[in-house]
Amino acid sequence: MPSLTEQIERWLKEQLLRAGGNTLEIRRSDLAEIFACVPSQVNYVLATRFTVERGYLVQSRRGGGGFIRIIKLRMDLPEQLQGLLSRGIGESISQAQAEGIVERLWEEELLNGREKRMLEAAVSRETLGVELPLRDVLRARLLKAMLLALLGE
Amino acid sequence: MPSLTEQIERWLKEQLLRAGGNTLEIRRSDLAEIFACVPSQVNYVLATRFTVERGYLVQSRRGGGGFIRIIKLRMDLPEQLQGLLSRGIGESISQAQAEGIVERLWEEELLNGREKRMLEAAVSRETLGVELPLRDVLRARLLKAMLLALLGE
DNA sequence: CCCTATTTTGACCTTCCTTGACCTTCATCT
DNA sequence: AGATGAAGGTCAAGGAAGGTCAAAATAGGG
Structure with missing residues (x-):
């Protein structure tokens, strides 16, 4: 239930x-x-x-x-994704925030299921496995780098 | 009993x-x-x-x-990938090794271009940006977790 | 029978959700 | 303007899951 x-x-x-x-x-x-x-x-x-x-x-x-x-909010264009990358994701990001972003991109069909799962895996507390100030910094770097990789077709 | x-x-x-x-x-x-x-x-x-x-x-x-x-997990994939996940990728891995694995999986068409780029971004020295004993450990965890995510569903 | 590996239990921890008491803002009526 | 009642906001405490770890119990092999 x-x-x-x-x-x-x-x-x-x-x-x-x-x-x-x-x-x-x-x-x-x-x-x-x-x-x-x-x-x-x-x-x-x-x-x-x-x-x-x-x-x-x-x-x-x-x-x-x-x-x-x-x-x-509609995110119809990859341009908005660029905005996300340059402004939306800072130097540091929590797991909940990162998952929110991934969830949204998926709903907007800018990511498919496999890509979503890969991002979720990369952004997970358990995978990173380091203590807190660093963990959030690492997560922000990974999220940005991975999304950027998708833009650079 | x-x-x-x-x-x-x-x-x-x-x-x-x-x-x-x-x-x-x-x-x-x-x-x-x-x-x-x-x-x-x-x-x-x-x-x-x-x-x-x-x-x-x-x-x-x-x-x-x-x-x-x-x-x-899907069991219809070449033994390589499964082997990699359970034994091949240890506690720690260099960038060159990780890239080799990604390259191989891509050549075998187990990864598409987007997935390959995401993985490369994630295992990159620059993205991780931490010092060496930790960097290789982190890379191993990320590689494993991300490939594993592809085997679900 | 003893030794070891595996299984079973329980105390304590972390995360996420639910509830309720108390606070602030706004429209309206004197 | 001031009073009043009808919204919504905040926050902390309590409850409802699942996680961890190590001690105790048991099973199996030699």
Whole structure:
């Protein structure tokens, strides 16, 4: 049985597709009611599954008439990948962030399944197996170098 | 009477066959309950019976909604690649050696151009950018993990 | 029977998810 | 403007998985 977080994640992505557009607006309290959970559960889902790395922008407004808006960022061109390489990936990156980027590129069909798995393997804490300040630095270098290798057809 | 370890091993392999696919996902705690044993017994079975040498890859996730995933590796590949993964690549490897392996796999068409470039980027001295005893160790881990990723599914 | 290798257990650790108390912002009504 | 209620935000504690390691138990071979 998928976790609540996963259920909410799927539901939101489905709504995004169904709406056809790239934007979804909903009340946090409504979502919480649909899934019979506390409202802050929604914030957890947004914070872990709809990050910028994964290609989403989340906006919101408090007070009466408040809402949460999820915007799916499109990455249609390799040019954007270049942007990712030059600006998006810094000197150091966490595993979660790196996986978000890989997940997004895969969803955008800029990577196939084999390439995705290779990147995930390379970026994994376990594979790197060194302690923390260095691990994140190494991961950033690898991710950049590997993605760059894909661009240079 | 077969040992607990053997019973669990058989059961898992049977489930893998039954599912038809090459992947099985299950909760460690469920498995422990089925066989009325401590959860860590499952780890022992995985560590001794579902190793890379025996043709399996094990992945997992902790926390709520956690799971253990067993992937049966493709066995239709030349012995070379499998041999490489279980014995050929040691704890440490030079750039020249690593590049030789990648080149060979590419010539045998086990890797395409994109995959070759990703691997070369990952094993490059410049990308790794750490000093020597560690660099070769890291390279060996990356090469193994990335090639292994190609054998899943 | 003894010695060794393998298996079984359990205490303790890390990661990820869920919940709830408390805080901030906004629209609207006096 | 000030008060009020209706949103959403934050954060820390608790819970729910799986991981690790070493000691204890057992099985097998000589």
